[in-house]
Amino acid sequence: MSRLIVLDLSNNNFTHSLPNSLRNLELLEILNLSGNNLISESPNPELSLITALTNCRRLKILRVDENPLNSMLPVSIGNLSTSLQRISASYCEIKGRIPNHIGNLSNLAFLGLHGNGFTGFIPTTMNKLSRLQVLDLGFNRKQGSIPNDLCLLHKLGSLDLGENDLFGPIPACLGNVTSLRELFLDSNRLTSKIPTNLFSLEDILYLNLSSNSLNGSIPSEIGTLKAAIQIGLSLNSFSGNILSTIGGLQTLINLSLAHNNQSFFGT
Structure with missing residues (x-):
């Protein structure tokens, strides 16, 4: 299905690992896998789907909420399409740090990472997300102080660090x-x-x-x-x-x- 633009498989009972073959959907703009029982490929501790999707240069919306991914975000998240406007990955059992490379996603308007196990500091590179309107890092284990860099997000309408x-x-x-x-x-x-x-x-x-x-x-x-x-x-x-x-x-x-x-x- 190499010409596929929208793939919505949300709110089903799909199981097993996310297929890296999604990299072949080079024209993909919207991917919604929310509300399933999908996991990340083992034994890789990082979310390999992210690396696979770096081949989808038209991707605008990525939704994987409410899947037990139990993995970490790879630094390759910074190599996703610069067309990307939304990342929704709440309640996915994602752990570890948010990579500094996330600051490369210059057109991101929505970043929802609520209810995971993220640790470490809030990346100061988020100040590069000048189009960001919603930043939801609530219900995690983020540490350190609130960086002044977030004050540079002049289009931000909702900020959740609770x-x-x-x-x-x-x-x-x-x-x-x-x-x-x-x-x-x-x-x-x-x-x-x-x-x-x-x-x-x-x-x-x-x-x-x-x-x-x-x-x-x-x-x-x-x-x-x-x-x-x-x-x-x-x-x-x-x-x-x-x-x-x-x-x-x-x-x-x-x-x-x-x-x-x-x-x-x-x-």
Whole structure:
């Protein structure tokens, strides 16, 4: 089927290993294998499918979510087609580090790697993904601090780094990414105060900073988040009064301040 452009085998019960013969589909633009029981070829610890697909120079969408791949991303991920716009590989039991070579995918708009076992630092080379709109690394085991390099992704609409092992302060420069509508940094080991620059995100809809070790008072600038629907600040070490400026958040549906050191009434 060498002229095949779209191959969608999603949500079946296919088993066994991913065929490297997919390399022969040189005209392939969309590959969707999500929702099966496919595994990576053994005994190779790396996801050999990625290397096979480097031969598909027109590939735009790659989806392998919800397969027990139990492998690692090879450095050859940086050799995938520069036409690639979407990689979805959530809940695939992928482990190890995210290769720095991922920064070569200059047209990538969606990178979904939620619910795997990734470790190591977030690659600073992600600052080269200037077209990225969604970055989901949530529910992994990523370590280190949140790199300032992510602040260079000026088209980013959704950033999920929740449920990892990240530490250090929240980069103040995230407030410069005014395209952000969703920011999830919950369930990490983040410390220090909330940078007031974060409240420059006037169009943000969802902000979750819960379950960290953030401290200090909640800045009065929180009242500028007029579009916010949900704000999660629970399970931190915030102190001081709850600010009356929160009352100006007319679109707010859910606000969580539980398990802090806040007074119930502020001025």
